[in-house]
Amino acid sequence: MYSKSEMLFGKAKQVIPGGVNSPVRAFKSVGGTPVFMERAKGSYMYDADGNRYIDYINSWGPMILGHAYEPVVKAIQEYATYSTSFGAPTALETKIAELIVGMVPNIDMIRMVNSGTEACMTAIRLARGYTGRNKFIKFEGCYHGHADAFLVSAGSGVATLGIQSIPGVTAAVADDTLTAPYNNLPAVEELVAENINQIAAIIVEPVAGNMGCILPQPGFLEGLRQICDANNILLIFDEVMTGFRLARGGAQELLGIRADLVTFGKIIGAGMPVGAVAGPKEIMENLAPAGKVYQAGTLSGNPIAMIAGYTLLQTLNDHPVIYQELQEKATYLVNGLKEAFGAAGVVHSINQMGSMLSAHFTEYPIVDFSSASAANNELFKRFFHAMLDRGIYLPPSAFESWFMSNTLTLGDLDETIAAAKSAMQAIK
Numbered sequence: 001m002y003s004k005s006e007m008l009f010g011k012a013k014q015v016i017p018g019g020v021n022s023p024v025r026a027f028k029s030v031g032g033t034p035v036f037m038e039r040a041k042g043s044y045m046y047d048a049d050g051n052r053y054i055d056y057i058n059s060w061g062p063m064i065l066g067h068a069y070e071p072v073v074k075a076i077q078e079y080a081t082y083s084t085s086f087g088a089p090t091a092l093e094t095k096i097a098e099l100i101v102g103m104v105p106n107i108d109m110i111r112m113v114n115s116g117t118e119a120c121m122t123a124i125r126l127a128r129g130y131t132g133r134n135k136f137i138k139f140e141g142c143y144h145g146h147a148d149a150f151l152v153s154a155g156s157g158v159a160t161l162g163i164q165s166i167p168g169v170t171a172a173v174a175d176d177t178l179t180a181p182y183n184n185l186p187a188v189e190e191l192v193a194e195n196i197n198q199i200a201a202i203i204v205e206p207v208a209g210n211m212g213c214i215l216p217q218p219g220f221l222e223g224l225r226q227i228c229d230a231n232n233i234l235l236i237f238d239e240v241m242t243g244f245r246l247a248r249g250g251a252q253e254l255l256g257i258r259a260d261l262v263t264f265g266k267i268i269g270a271g272m273p274v275g276a277v278a279g280p281k282e283i284m285e286n287l288a289p290a291g292k293v294y295q296a297g298t299l300s301g302n303p304i305a306m307i308a309g310y311t312l313l314q315t316l317n318d319h320p321v322i323y324q325e326l327q328e329k330a331t332y333l334v335n336g337l338k339e340a341f342g343a344a345g346v347v348h349s350i351n352q353m354g355s356m357l358s359a360h361f362t363e364y365p366i367v368d369f370s371s372a373s374a375a376n377n378e379l380f381k382r383f384f385h386a387m388l389d390r391g392i393y394l395p396p397s398a399f400e401s402w403f404m405s406n407t408l409t410l411g412d413l414d415e416t417i418a419a420a421k422s423a424m425q426a427i428k
């Protein structure tokens with residue numbers, strides 16, 4: 001069933017560390033051989049052995065309207081003939097900036113980069129430059145890319161691989177990163193009190209997606225906003241996952257809370273390598289060349305990436321019903337999964353907001369990294385493989401969110417629920 005993938009993985013491991021270009025892809029925490037993909041269309045991915053999967057990672061978010069979304073493919077084809085890069089400004093960059101400034105609340109300006117990592121790294125540098133302070137607070141299990149300062153108590157692959165301290169990250173860098181448990185305001189208040197006038201920013205995933213999907217408890221984000229206002233700290237929402245996914249304006253719009261800086265990635269590039277940092281003019285104009293906080297990129301604002309992102313974002317902007325449809329599909333799936341797990345007598349806790357969700361095998365609510373870690377992640381591994389064998393592609397880790405695309409049909413959802421039922425009966 002996976003013989004070609006096994007052969008390809010064997011070859012890959014000879015020339016690529018661990019056989020993959022990003023750790024979570026390697027299936028290390030769930031075991032087995034990663035499936036090598038060949039092509040995808042809509043809600044389906046096809047691997048090298050010809051197996052078909054209903055996709056619940058959607059490239060970790062970008063494929064919100066399904067794979068190979070035709071308007072995006074056409075736009076890329078057309079723009080590729082004009083040149084794949086100029087290294088000089090284009091009108092297209094202003095066009096996408098105007099579109100995003102119109103979609104997202106509380107921002108006047110946006111700077112394009114090439115990944116979510118770069119976006120978060122830039123946001124912290126900008127916050128430090130703007131406030132003249134060095135430290136920042138992040139939350140255990142939140143992931144803000146792989147820049148040195150963020151790898152302290154990080155989620156995603158760092159959590160999946162169980163890495164405690166990272167060789168290559170110096171103590172001096174790590175010392176400026178303060179961490180608190182997600183959803184824990186008293187811990188944040190304590191850090192702020194211990195570090196008066198030293199904290200530049202609090203960076204948070206407004207809905208966490210890198211330790212499974214974890215929702216902010218009522219008052220948590222409001223509390224962060226208040227703490228930041230009272231102490232002249234910048235509040236950074238890392239909306240690399242939630243941006244353009246939970247709503248046109250991301251979590252800021254859906255939850256009605258203002259951030260001082262916002263970072264984007266994933267959907268913003270429609271599957272091309274794009275990230276961005278955005279905020280009010282007063283802060284953003286500190287970035288070079290308007291200001292002195294240096295930031296640059298040879299391929300930033302790349303025309304192919306920009307037209308891909310622009311085409312996808314414009315569709316999302318013009319059709320807000322997409323978010324309603326995604327919400328309905330997610331509710332349907334969650335209800336079906338609960339029934340499937342319940343029928344097998346498996347305790348479970350499913351978190352969901354909009355088209356992000358995750359299933360944890362525990363009777364306790366999952367509210368932070370400790371509770372996510374305490375769930376039965378052995379059962380998740382077996383569930384993952386049983387689902388894969390039934391043609392359902394879930395994230396290969398309990399510490400990742402599932403992402404839905406709007407090309408999922410009711411038939412796809414029913415097939416997924418039926419697979420979950422049969423998988424649970426087979427493994428419990």
Ligand SMILES: *Cc1c(COP(=O)(O)O)cnc(C)c1O
Nearest residue numbers: 115116117143144145240241265
């Ligand atoms: C994926 C992700 C990042 C990192 O983005 P890359 O494009 O992988 O560098 C940062 N923050 C969050 C919340 C993410 O989900």
